[in-house]
Amino acid sequence: MTTFAQQPYLTLNNGVRMPQFGLGLYMIPEGDEAYNSVKTALELGYRHFDCAHAYQNERSLGRAIKDSGVDRDSIWITSKLWPNEYGEGKTLKAIDRMLGRLGLDYIDLVYFHQPMGDFVGGWKEMEQALATGKVRAIGISNFDVKDEIFDSLINSAKVKPQIMQIECHPYAQRKHWQERCAAEGIQIECWFPLGGRESKGEILRDPVINSIAKAHGKSAAQVIIRWHLQEGFSVIPGTSNPDYIKENISVFDFALSNVEMAKIRALNREKRYFNMSYEEQVKWFNGWNPTD
Numbered sequence: 001m002t003t004f005a006q007q008p009y010l011t012l013n014n015g016v017r018m019p020q021f022g023l024g025l026y027m028i029p030e031g032d033e034a035y036n037s038v039k040t041a042l043e044l045g046y047r048h049f050d051c052a053h054a055y056q057n058e059r060s061l062g063r064a065i066k067d068s069g070v071d072r073d074s075i076w077i078t079s080k081l082w083p084n085e086y087g088e089g090k091t092l093k094a095i096d097r098m099l100g101r102l103g104l105d106y107i108d109l110v111y112f113h114q115p116m117g118d119f120v121g122g123w124k125e126m127e128q129a130l131a132t133g134k135v136r137a138i139g140i141s142n143f144d145v146k147d148e149i150f151d152s153l154i155n156s157a158k159v160k161p162q163i164m165q166i167e168c169h170p171y172a173q174r175k176h177w178q179e180r181c182a183a184e185g186i187q188i189e190c191w192f193p194l195g196g197r198e199s200k201g202e203i204l205r206d207p208v209i210n211s212i213a214k215a216h217g218k219s220a221a222q223v224i225i226r227w228h229l230q231e232g233f234s235v236i237p238g239t240s241n242p243d244y245i246k247e248n249i250s251v252f253d254f255a256l257s258n259v260e261m262a263k264i265r266a267l268n269r270e271k272r273y274f275n276m277s278y279e280e281q282v283k284w285f286n287g288w289n290p291t292d
């Protein structure tokens, strides 16, 4: 078991410390599968869970945490609001409903999941939630869709986001957004860190990554996770497979050399696996809302 103390932390721009590594809960069905994944992960030492209202499994996450007996304050819980929950008079109420679904009295990190709707108005209530301690950090997800959209949030915010969650992996290292976030003091957290299901394992089969894995007696997934950690990203690989849950946290007993890091950096081709245009996203995401 990986102990909590072995895991690295990141200090966000408001001084809050976040476990750098966690479990992603996208596509893990509410009920036994999500509950058991979180329970297994907690037993193996995971202390960071990435959820969202849209994943519809916040209740199982909250139940598993309560039943685990692990100290709540040692666990980092992230969830995300959907665009229909953004706006003055809406966002604080939506956070209260989120707290109810999770069965918690504070959330470590709340994101705006998608960059549409009244995110400027809603951000004011995110700032209030932060000020009152309902939330310990506030972030934006997928605001890498256009510079203008990122700028409109950043330029109107009194409190800048602590973190931005975007697709990022060795084949799409998002150099532009690494620079923009570094300039604003915003931490990057990577979704599709292994390429996601859409990649059909393409990055996991990469020969450079596999030769590095062989040299360390580790798997390709472990090398990719290690690369994220050593780049300074927060990383949240997703799975409900207990073997993968165990494998993915077994990354704190080896390190990639500078040469190996450079070899993986050289794989960048800014190839994303999620390629829906912003206009299509607006149509798609406004046409569906999660249930409470």
Ligand SMILES: NC(=O)c1ccc[n+]([C@@H]2O[C@H](COP(=O)([O-])OP(=O)(O)OC[C@H]3O[C@@H](n4cnc5c(N)ncnc54)[C@H](OP(=O)(O)O)[C@@H]3O)[C@@H](O)[C@H]2O)c1
Pocket: 023, 024, 025, 026, 027, 050, 051, 113, 141, 142, 165, 166, 190, 191, 192, 193, 194, 195, 196, 197, 204, 219, 221, 222, 236, 237, 238, 239, 240, 241, 244, 245, 247, 248
């Ligand atoms: N903000 C956003 O819009 C957004 C979008 C996407 C994801 N996310 C977050 O980011 C998290 C991670 O993204 P993701 O889960 O989509 O993609 P991912 O972690 O890159 O990839 C998940 C895929 O990798 C497989 N996998 C996991 N560990 C493995 C291992 N050790 N060896 C081989 N295959 C392995 C999984 O297999 P199985 O299918 O067998 O489990 C699954 O098919 C999500 O769970 C979610 O929390 C956020």
